[in-house]
Amino acid sequence: MLLPIDLTPANRPLLLPDETLLFVQNSVGLYEGKNKLPHQQNGFAYLTTHRACYVDNTEPRKYSVAIELKDVDRIEPWAGFLKSSPKIALYLHPRSAEISAPGTPARSSTPLPRNASPSPSPGVGVWICTICSMSNPIPSNYIAGYTSETQIPPCLACGIAPEASLLETSIQQQQTKAAEVTPTMESGDDIPCPVCTFHNHKDMFSCEICGAGLKPSASRASPQSRGSPHQPSSPQIGHGPGVGGYGVSGGAGGMVGASAGIPPTSQDPVIIKFSFRSGGSTSFLTHLKSAIIQRKWLLSLAPPVPAPSAPVTKTVGIGRLEHRGVRQAQTNSLVLGSAFEDLESLRAAAREVIALAESFSRLTGHQDSGVVQALGLVSKEQFAGSGTKGEEGWIDELSRQVAEFLADDSRGILKKEGGVMGLVDLWAVYNRARGVDLVSPLDLDKATKRFEALRLPVRRRVFRSGLVVVQEAGRTQEETVRRIIEVIGWDRGVTAQEMAEGLGWSLGVAGEELEMAEEVGAVCREVGVEGTRFWRNRFLEEPPVGIAGLKKGMEAVRV
């Protein structure tokens, strides 16, 4: 159920092939059943087409988990009330719950039919709140006499914790009630009146129509067997709204009678709840619903759409080349034609269209369009609400994405710039890579300010002159100075221009870094007619020459 996930260097979930990000929300906590998961209380929820991921803020590598949407049986929104945040409950197939149990083998490849995987009720019953008379489910891990009062979750509606005795009596009542109610719910055991043939209810002792006495039916004969594990019937227990309307059937139903009071284990459905402390639950729900309906994860298993097979012709030479060109043009027009029919099909055909666009741009000689595909854009619209919280989430997410964009080795954006990049350059390159849904300079500025707080592998740095750059986090001043000195050499002065060329920096960065090196005393300047040159600082690197030294120098010939 809760699977550990791989993260990118920027602490975002590593997306699988074909997986796309749908929605991101900050300040999210996780619950398993009724209970808060201790380490997953403050993080980001990432909803993708395949998974619902939780990425922890404090220990992302340790506590980040994901739920595969294919394991989700049902979803159910819980509205927030007073201090209780809105939640979205994901009911997982019990099958996946079993598999998650330790020591079990890998999951079988044959999925159970949907109707064969029932979703039994989570608890063994309900307790009725003494304050607001809300029917609350009794927590699955409640053991009478063992579970302390503090561990009992409070009432869902009013938030008042029940007394332990209340739960115990509720369980006892429900056991007896189940025993009593069960027969009434059984159907198909009607007793035909021997006189008028009216099918009377099995509990009736005399016919409702003619008043004739009825023979007791066979099913009524053995009350001891009721609720036994062999009982094939499904006792229907009237539950409160919290779990309302879920049939307890099959073996699980039998267990209600047989082992009431003992918490059910593997057959219990796993409920994972996402608690949205800063809103966003509505959008999350909308996206989740559509993701579950779309079932994108099935796509990876699907065979590729067969391409229209062109008749194989046995031409050679220029004729064949021309023929190939014509066929290519046909395919292209087919893709474009079908893709632009409407928005839905454009979305569906997005991959092919992007591939086509990239092949076109390769033809025109642009090099950097490859980034579009791999980017997996986040957009501001993915963040719910225009309030501060939504804004914060968007900035954080943008920050992560920019960090990822910069640190990505395959693109090597930052490497190409010598490890430092001006914010203005970054804005241009990043937006060029996005292509659509451009980021405002203000947002980017805010996003780069969050690098450090989010512990991303890049840092923002402001030079004395006010020039803002982003650079690798591991890049220290000492390292920069060492590289500068290496480039300068002992017998030569360099201009900022030469330094920029030598280290692949932009001119502004080179000038600023040189001044920084001067400030720490590593280099010194020479202002001549042809501009400023920077030299190794021989004033400080050689032992300072005092009067005595000079005098000695006059006597002994010194090099």
Add this chain to the structure above:
Amino acid sequence: MADFQYPALYSFPPFFTRQPNATTWSTQQSAWSALILAYCERHRLFKFSVGHELFTNTELSRRLPTPAAIEVMEAMVKQGKAEWIGPEKQEILVYWKTPRDWANAVYDWIDTTGQKGGVLTLYEIAWGQLTASTEFHGLDETVLRRALDVLVERGVAKIFGSGDELGVKFF
């Protein structure tokens, strides 16, 4: 005069630029100050002006800008290694030996030649035939005055007369 051995820094182009870094500048400044003192001692110069050729390196075609040169000289004055001549701050008296050192040298000479109680003019001390072999022969008049002032303060000499006709009596 023998050739002056310039320090290695003299052929280092940034030596002729006033360094903005404070630490670097203080080192650069003391290097300049040491160079000026050594140069003056070698050439027995007692006065040194802002426009001196030492500030220009013709080989490198570099020149220490005048404000920086003044700054160097100002620092020398502060350290007691020089003294401004006149309020316009264009020239310094260079104390490659301090007035106290000169005073000691003069008094030693007086002592060893048994001239205590005698009277000498300043010209005699600086340029007289008797002092031709001493190190203070040719001493700048102003520097000599500073040295004699030290002796007066110690109470072993007395200066009298006026204008160019200054005489000094040693006790």
